[in-house]
Structures are given as structure tokens and as C-alpha cells.
Amino acid sequence: MVYRELGESGIQISAITFGAWAIGGFMWGGSDEKQAIGAIRRGYDLGVTTIDTAPIYGTGLSEELVGKAVKGNRDNYQIMTKFGMRWNKTGTQQQFSTDKGYEELWNQVYLDGTRESVIKEVEESLRRLDTDYIDYYQMHWPVDNVPMEETMEALLRLKEQGKIRAAGVCNFSAVQLQEAEKTLRIEADQVPYSMVRRDVEEDVIPYLKKKNKGIIAYSPMQRGLLSGKYTPDTLLAEGDNRKYSRFFKAENIRRVNAFLDQIKPIAEAHDASLAQLALAWTIHQPGVLAALAGSRTPHQIDDNAKAADIELSDQELDTIQQHLNALHLDLN
Numbered sequence: 001m002v003y004r005e006l007g008e009s010g011i012q013i014s015a016i017t018f019g020a021w022a023i024g025g026f027m028w029g030g031s032d033e034k035q036a037i038g039a040i041r042r043g044y045d046l047g048v049t050t051i052d053t054a055p056i057y058g059t060g061l062s063e064e065l066v067g068k069a070v071k072g073n074r075d076n077y078q079i080m081t082k083f084g085m086r087w088n089k090t091g092t093q094q095q096f097s098t099d100k101g102y103e104e105l106w107n108q109v110y111l112d113g114t115r116e117s118v119i120k121e122v123e124e125s126l127r128r129l130d131t132d133y134i135d136y137y138q139m140h141w142p143v144d145n146v147p148m149e150e151t152m153e154a155l156l157r158l159k160e161q162g163k164i165r166a167a168g169v170c171n172f173s174a175v176q177l178q179e180a181e182k183t184l185r186i187e188a189d190q191v192p193y194s195m196v197r198r199d200v201e202e203d204v205i206p207y208l209k210k211k212n213k214g215i216i217a218y219s220p221m222q223r224g225l226l227s228g229k230y231t232p233d234t235l236l237a238e239g240d241n242r243k244y245s246r247f248f249k250a251e252n253i254r255r256v257n258a259f260l261d262q263i264k265p266i267a268e269a270h271d272a273s274l275a276q277l278a279l280a281w282t283i284h285q286p287g288v289l290a291a292l293a294g295s296r297t298p299h300q301i302d303d304n305a306k307a308a309d310i311e312l313s314d315q316e317l318d319t320i321q322q323h324l325n326a327l328h329l330d331l332n
Contacts, residue, residue: 001014001015001016001046001047001048001049001305001308002014002015002016002283002308003015004214004289004290006078006136006166006168006187006188006289007166007185007186007187007188007212007213007214008185008187008212008213009136009165009166009187011078011135011136011165011166011187012078013049013050013078013080013136013289013290014047014048014049014050014078014290014308015283015289015290015291015308016048016279016283016290016291016293016304016305016307016308017048017050017051017052017080017216017290017291017292017293018039018040018043018048018050018051018052018292018293018295018301019052019218019292019293019294019295020040020051020052020053020054020057020062020065020066020294021053021054021057021062021294022294022295022296023036023039023040023057023058023061023062023065023295023296032296032297033065033068035296035297035298036065036069036296037065037068037069038297038298039295039296039297039298039300039301040065040066040069040070040301041069042298042301042302043295043301043305044073044076044077046301046302046305047305047308048301048304048305049076049077049078050077050078050079050080050290051066051070051077051078051079051080052080052081052190052216052218052292053066053079053080053081053082054081054082054085054140055081055082055083055085055121055124055125055128056082056085056087056109056140059087060124060128063081063125063128063129064128064129066079066129067128067129067130067131068130070129070131071130074131077135078135078136079129079131079134079135079136080134080135080136080137080138080168080216081125081129081134081136081137081138082137082138082139082140082170083117083118083121083122083125083137083138083139083140084111084112084113084117084118084121084139084140084141084143085109085110085111085112085140085141086109086110086111086112086117086121087108087109087110111140111141111143112143112146113139113142113143113146113148113150113151114146114150114151115150115151115153115154118151118154118155118158119154119157119158122134122137122158122163122164126163132163133162133163133164133165134163134164134165135164135165135166136164136165136166136167136168136187136188137155137158137164137166137167137168138167138168138169138170138190139151139155139168139169139170139172139180140170140171141170141171142169142171142172142173142176148176148179148180148182148183149182149183151180152167152180152182152183152184153183153184155167155184156183156184159184166187167184167185167186167187168186168187168188168189168190168216169186169189169190170189170190170191170218171189171190171191171192172186172189172191172204173203173204174203174204174206174207177189177204177207177208178207181211186213187213188208188213188214188215188216188289189204189208189213189215189216190215190216190217190218190292191204191215191216191217191218192217192218192219193215193217193218193219193220193282193285193288194217194219194220194221194222194226194278194282195222195226195278195281195282195320195324196222196225196226196247196256196324196327196329197219197222197247200215201287205286205287206287208287209286209287213289214287214288214289215287215288215289216289216290216291216292217282217288217290217291217292218292219292220278220279220282220291220292220293221275221278221279221293222247222278223242223245223247223248224242224275225247225248225253225256226256226260226274226275226278227273227274227275227278228257228260228264228274228275230248230253230257231253231257232250232251232253232254233250234253236248246330246331246332247329247331249330251330252329252330252331255327255328255329256327256329259323259324259326259327260274262323263277263319263320263323266312266316266319266320269316270310270312272306272307272310273303275303275304275307276303276304276306276307276310277307277310279291279293279304279307279308280307280308280310280312281312281317281320283307283308284312284317291307293307
């Protein structure tokens with residue numbers, strides 16, 4: 001496994017990080033506690049010592065499962081969780097915008113970055129995780145109607161109290177990052193990033209690199225699209241929000257599969273799957289600290305962890321880039 005420092009925090013995180021959204025069951029068809037705990041512990045054996053979770057993932061269930069899995073070995077893990085998406089408090093803050101096809105819970109979720117909410121949420125997460133500190137505490141989404149300074153000051157107090165070791169954000173633009181850092185240091189920005197979604201290369205990554213920090217990439221396999229397992233005729237189940245994703249338009253699936261056929265020889269040369277190649281490519285990119293890989297079973301984490309062992313040459317990276325340059329998707 002490859003390990004990298006999280007900004008200037010002194011915290012070393014695994015380049016393949018355990019993404020714990022799926023084990024919460026929310027939007028993933030339920031959760032199997034035994035399998036989830038087994039996946040986290042198997043990941044540790046493979047060097048995947050960093051776990052990314054959030055309260056909204058199963059309305060607390062994901063954090064509870066993480067807490068159970070790391071019990072007795074807590075200090076050897078790096079736990080990253082989040083705050084700001086409240087399902088148990090409505091009507092007081094900006095409602096999280098939703099798309100058709102999402103579960104009913106989304107219609108009850110509100111964003112909240114108030115000082116009171118941050119302090120309350122960290123205590124709830126500490127309880128569910130069964131720990132007295134969080135390694136890396138992230139603001140899940142920017143909030144428009146709460147002063148950034150108020151939210152960041154709350155994080156600063158939590159850091160001074162030792163309840164969190166480092167602070168971060170998710171889904172922030174470069175402008176929002178600059179605003180947040182007027183109050184405290186942000187160590188990374190967790191953002192969507194994959195071979196076919198690279199908009200953060202324009203401003204977010206350059207800003208972070210200049211400040212000696214980077215991104216934590218989520219959806220590095222573009223929600224499975226880069227696995228090559230989907231065809232234009234694939235029927236996605238009701239409730240699967242990929243049915244409404246622009247990336248899963250039939251023509252885009254066809255174009256992505258053509259691209260994957262072109263880079264498949266590189267995967268085969270490393271005895272790897274296309275999904276593993278997508279993960280390996282992600283952690284080879286400048287400015288990327290880690291890639292989140294969701295795992296619900298020990299077998300899945302076995303596959304994901306292997307991506308860290310793939311050493312892509314400059315020539316292979318150039319070949320992939322040439323094919324990406326010729327790939328044009330309809331994302332309107």
C-alpha cells in the first residue's frame with residue numbers, strides 16, 4: 001500500500017481509502033453488518049487503514065459499523081467523517097437539492113453549517129464511532145446561508161479541544177477554499193474525480209497543490225462506469241440514481257466502453273481489471289492524495305486494494321491520456 005501525508009497534518013493516509021457510504025445501505029439496497037465489518041478488517045490486513053464515512057450514510061449506520069470494526073485497534077486507523085447534512089433537523093437551513101430517483105430520505109435532508117450544529121454533530125459521530133477523537137473532520141457540502149467564518153471557527157475549537165486532529169471540506173470550489181482558509185487550515189478537498197470527470201483540474205487542484213495539499217477523489221470509477229460492466233442496453237433498477245446520471249446515457253456508455261477497449265491492454269499487462277486500472281490511474285494523478293473505493297464485502301476490498309500495487313509508467317499514462325483526449329461525452 002502507498003501512504004501519503006494529509007496536507008501538513010502529520011496524518012498518513014492510505015492511497016486507496018475505504019469508502020464507507022455503501023455499507024450504510026442508503027441508496028445501496030441495505031447493509032450486511034457481518035460483511036461490512038469483515039470488509040473493513042480485511043482492508044486493514046491489506047494496508048487500507050483509512051476509512052471515509054459520514055453520518056448521512058445510512059443515517060448513522062455506516063459510522064456505527066466503522067466503530068465496531070475498528071474497536072480494539074482504533075489508533076491504527078485513520079477515520080475520516082463529515083458533518084453538515086442533517087436528516088434529523090428540518091426547516092432551519094438550506095434544503096439539499098434532490099433529483100428524481102433518489103430515496104425519500106433526501107427530501108428530508110438539510111444542510112447546516114451553524115456553530116451549534118457542528119458541535120452537536122461531532123458529539124453524535126464520536127458516540128457512533130465509539131471513539132474520543134476523529135482524525136479528519138470534513139464539511140460535507142458548502143452552505144450558502146451560514147457565514148463560512150462561523151463554521152470554520154467551530155472546527156478550530158474542536159481541533160483545539162482534541163476532538164478532531166485535522167479539518168477538511170468536500171465539494172468546495174477554489175474560491176470557497178480560500179474563504180474557509182481565512183479562519184483555519186484546510187488539509188484537502190474531497191471532490192468527484194475520475195478519468196471522465198476532471199473539471200477540478202482547472203482551478204481546485206492547482207490551488208491545493210500551491211498550498212501543499214490535495215484532493216481526496218470520490219467516484220474514481222464513475223460509479224462503476226469505468227469497470228466496463230455496463231452496456232447501452234443495461235437496465236438499471238428503480239431507485240438506482242445512475243438511471244438519471246448524464247454519464248450513464250446510452251451513447252456515453254458506448255463511447256466510454258470504446259475508450260476502455262483501447263486501454264484494456266494496459267490493464268492486462270498488469271494482470272489487472274479495468275476497475276483496478278481506473279483506481280491506479282487516479283492515484284497516479286498530480287494533486288491526488290487518495291481515491292475512495294467503496295467496498296461492501298471482503299472480496300471487493302481485495303480487488304480495490306490491489307490497485308495501489310499497480311505502477312503505471314510514463315508511457316502508459318501518456319497512452320491513456322491520448323485516448324482520453326479523443327473521448328468526448330455528451331454531458332448536457
